[in-house]
Amino acid sequence: MSLNLNLRKQQVLEAVVEDHIITAEPVSSRTIARKYQLGVSPATIRNEMADLEEMGLIEQPHTSSGRIPSQQGYRYYVDRLMRKSGLTTDEEGQIHTVFAREARELALVVQRTIKLVTQLTDYLVFFSGPQLEHAALQQVWLIPVAPERALMVIVSETGWVENKFVDFDFPVTAEDMEQVAGVLNDHFRGLTFSQITRTVLRSVYQELTEQRLLLDYVLETMESLARRECADGLYLGGTRNVLKQPEYQDVQQVRKLLDLVEGEQTLREILHETTGEGITVRIGRENRQGQVQDCGVITAVYLLGGNIVGAMGLLGPVRMNYARASSIVDYIAQSLSDYLSGSHSYF
Amino acid sequence: MSLNLNLRKQQVLEAVVEDHIITAEPVSSRTIARKYQLGVSPATIRNEMADLEEMGLIEQPHTSSGRIPSQQGYRYYVDRLMRKSGLTTDEEGQIHTVFAREARELALVVQRTIKLVTQLTDYLVFFSGPQLEHAALQQVWLIPVAPERALMVIVSETGWVENKFVDFDFPVTAEDMEQVAGVLNDHFRGLTFSQITRTVLRSVYQELTEQRLLLDYVLETMESLARRECADGLYLGGTRNVLKQPEYQDVQQVRKLLDLVEGEQTLREILHETTGEGITVRIGRENRQGQVQDCGVITAVYLLGGNIVGAMGLLGPVRMNYARASSIVDYIAQSLSDYLSGSHSYF
DNA sequence: TTTAGCACTCTAAACCGTAGAGTGCTAAAC
DNA sequence: GTTTAGCACTCTACGGTTTAGAGTGCTAAA
Numbered sequence: 123m124s125l126n127l128n129l130r131k132q133q134v135l136e137a138v139v140e141d142h143i144i145t146a147e148p149v150s151s152r153t154i155a156r157k158y159q160l161g162v163s164p165a166t167i168r169n170e171m172a173d174l175e176e177m178g179l180i181e182q183p184h185t186s187s188g189r190i191p192s193q194q195g196y197r198y199y200v201d202r203l204m205r206k207s208g209l210t211t212d213e214e215g216q217i218h219t220v221f222a223r224e225a226r227e228l229a230l231v232v233q234r235t236i237k238l239v240t241q242l243t244d245y246l247v248f249f250s251g252p253q254l255e256h257a258a259l260q261q262v263w264l265i266p267v268a269p270e271r272a273l274m275v276i277v278s279e280t281g282w283v284e285n286k287f288v289d290f291d292f293p294v295t296a297e298d299m300e301q302v303a304g305v306l307n308d309h310f311r312g313l314t315f316s317q318i319t320r321t322v323l324r325s326v327y328q329e330l331t332e333q334r335l336l337l338d339y340v341l342e343t344m345e346s347l348a349r350r351e352c353a354d355g356l357y358l359g360g361t362r363n364v365l366k367q368p369e370y371q372d373v374q375q376v377r378k379l380l381d382l383v384e385g386e387q388t389l390r391e392i393l394h395e396t397t398g399e400g401i402t403v404r405i406g407r408e409n410r411q412g413q414v415q416d417c418g419v420i421t422a423v424y425l426l427g428g429n430i431v432g433a434m435g436l437l438g439p440v441r442m443n444y445a446r447a448s449s450i451v452d453y454i455a456q457s458l459s460d461y462l463s464g465s466h467s468y469f
Numbered sequence: 470m471s472l473n474l475n476l477r478k479q480q481v482l483e484a485v486v487e488d489h490i491i492t493a494e495p496v497s498s499r500t501i502a503r504k505y506q507l508g509v510s511p512a513t514i515r516n517e518m519a520d521l522e523e524m525g526l527i528e529q530p531h532t533s534s535g536r537i538p539s540q541q542g543y544r545y546y547v548d549r550l551m552r553k554s555g556l557t558t559d560e561e562g563q564i565h566t567v568f569a570r571e572a573r574e575l576a577l578v579v580q581r582t583i584k585l586v587t588q589l590t591d592y593l594v595f596f597s598g599p600q601l602e603h604a605a606l607q608q609v610w611l612i613p614v615a616p617e618r619a620l621m622v623i624v625s626e627t628g629w630v631e632n633k634f635v636d637f638d639f640p641v642t643a644e645d646m647e648q649v650a651g652v653l654n655d656h657f658r659g660l661t662f663s664q665i666t667r668t669v670l671r672s673v674y675q676e677l678t679e680q681r682l683l684l685d686y687v688l689e690t691m692e693s694l695a696r697r698e699c700a701d702g703l704y705l706g707g708t709r710n711v712l713k714q715p716e717y718q719d720v721q722q723v724r725k726l727l728d729l730v731e732g733e734q735t736l737r738e739i740l741h742e743t744t745g746e747g748i749t750v751r752i753g754r755e756n757r758q759g760q761v762q763d764c765g766v767i768t769a770v771y772l773l774g775g776n777i778v779g780a781m782g783l784l785g786p787v788r789m790n791y792a793r794a795s796s797i798v799d800y801i802a803q804s805l806s807d808y809l810s811g812s813h814s815y816f
Numbered sequence: 817t818t819t820a821g822c823a824c825t826c827t828a829a830a831c832c833g834t835a836g837a838g839t840g841c842t843a844a845a846c
Numbered sequence: 847g848t849t850t851a852g853c854a855c856t857c858t859a860c861g862g863t864t865t866a867g868a869g870t871g872c873t874a875a876a
Binding site for chain 4: 817818819820821822823824825826827828829830831832833834835836837838839840841842843844845846
Binding site: 509510511512513516531532533534 | 826
């Protein structure tokens with residue numbers, strides 16, 4: 123349902139939302155008349171408020187209190203009234219600094235980004251990935267460490283390094299390993315992991331008839347490596363900050379938040395569901411996860427070579443500063459994508 | 470000052486401590502008379518309590534309330550009265566399972582251990598390390614990835630893998646790298662990293678006069694790798710659990726706890742200070758760190774080849790179950806040391 | 817030395833009463 | 847028709863008072 127509000131109703135709704143975001147208190151007609159010059163008296167505003175309440179956009183915690191925005195009110199605000207606040211040049215500069223610094227390891231960049239965002243906002247920041255799945259392979263090594271055991275090291279073109287032991291059920295010679303690694307590098311270099319698992323497998327098998335069993339083990343390990351970061355790479359920060367929000371004065375609420383942070387599963391799910399381009403804003407019950415139905419969540423994916431390799435999110439109370447928060451998420455996700463897409467490639 | 474208490478005073482003190490640990494409420498004379506059969510009336514117990522209070526072992530939150538143990542009271546209890554509760558065979562079994570499972574990566578074992586301990590207690594669990602510094606080197610590889618860049622991979626005899634890029638200021642050939650790696654392996658295999666940095670350096674330099682500059686870079690990287698886990702390897706869990714303790718009903722307290730968890734520095738310090746054998750119990754102001762002076766902290770180091778490579782801790786309110794908590798710390802640290810000292814070596 | 821009895825103290829919860837903020841409604845003004 | 851002043855009404859938050867109950871310390875008797 124797309125409601126059409128006359129200008130003054132929009133102004134009143136905007137005032138209610140923005141004042142409530144700042145003060146966390148119900149907003150009275152008098153406050154609006156004083157702080158937001160609409161050129162009318164409190165009484166008139168009261169009449170508009172009564173209408174807005176009937177439409178379900180604002181509500182009263184109890185009779186004779188001021189109004190707070192309903193979840194639909196926030197939605198209307200985000201969709202139609204909100205002016206993206208933009209970042210100051212200083213803040214943009216800080217963000218650039220994080221991505222400009224020489225950093226060989228992506229994990230480090232992500233951690234630095236989180237630290238920065240916790241300074242820019244008072245919300246929970248969380249990142250998934252980046253998964254290797256859509257990154258291009260730079261090189262594979264198979265290093266023999268025992269007769270039936272090798273260490274596999276993979277480097278992606280973006281500089282991400284992963285390693286894992288491969289255990290065979292039979293002795294394997296160093297020459298065998300070297301040969302397999304050589305063939306893998308010849309065939310796979312420059313391909314993304316998702317491309318590898320599908321297409322070029324056949325040719326490799328033909329070239330390595332003798333080591334077919336060995337190859338099976340190796341490919342399986344490669345696959346699990348490519349997925350690993352997807353499975354357990356969740357970075358987060360800012361838990362302390364969120365507690366500053368008056369919504370979390372109640373210990374019960376704090377406990378719920380900590381469940382979220384320590385459990386990780388829900389946060390992963392939220393990031394995993396994020397697929398579209400641009401930022402996604404979910405307000406309260408718009409979230410599918412029961413645990414965050416009294417929260418606002420802003421997410422965005424970041425890209426590598428046009429593919430989604432990870433996502434980030436900001437989480438706060440429903441009464442969060444959507445204008446600012448979404449500007450930040452937007453800018454960071456964009457910067458991270460730029461960073462990844464190789465203008466900084468170190469090879 | 471070592472106080473000598475007669476048997477009945479000891480019994481009363483023990484009752485006060487143990488009842489308070491369970492209920493978190495002041496303990497009245499009547500409660501003790503009823504629940505802990507000392508064969509005397511509440512009035513007699515009141516007299517003993519008056520004495521204990523004068524000695525500073527228990528205190529009254531306000532006149533006409535029951536008594537709670539003072540920090541000295543806890544200390545007396547821990548030193549002289551506490552009976553280590555021992556774990557049930559079931560619990561011991563659970564612990565063994567964690568260490569018995571095939572696990573190639575130590576980080577995984579530590580994470581599993583944390584998860585288990587959070588199930589066994591309601592306290593904050595934290596681990597440092599393990600640092601490679603005191604682990605024996607199994608092998609080093611130098612893998613060329615670019616003219617001026619190599620990937621260094623180190624495997625310790627305990628199966629810990631670390632990697633890091635080495636950047637040179639000059640082109641290096643694959644042969645040079647191979648040669649350097651070969652010499653390093655010949656000289657260093659089986660030595661711990663702390664031994665390496667001191668003694669055997671000279672002989673390596675003599676053998677590699679041509680690559681001396683290259684070697685400098687490599688050794689520096691090795692050293693930073695050996696220390697890395699020391700610097701940022703802090704694992705923890707159980708934050709949610711601690712909130713169950715009634716001490717953390719106050720949001721102020723919760724915030725302090727989260728500062729501790731998110732800051733990490735204080736926890737590192739606590740583990741770093743732990744050096745002795747066996748377990749260490751610090752009660753309230755016995756802690757040097759201001760942030761935890763209203764907490765009880767139990768720590769123990771774990772060993773590898775007789776060397777301290779890391780430590781673990783349990784943190785709760787001053788009113789924590791020292792008997793149970795120290796049993797657990799003791800048992801886990803012991804099991805982890807056993808696990809590390811190679812009865813499970815995979816090479 | 818122990819204990820019963822009793823007066824005393826303190827806390828926590830329940831229960832006012834009041835001030836203040838804010839609304840809805842009505843009737844007058846524009 | 848729209849806006850606004852005025853007023854009665856409602857609800858919350860806060861401070862003060864009362865009360866029940868738990869627990870002690872002290873005294874005197876066992």
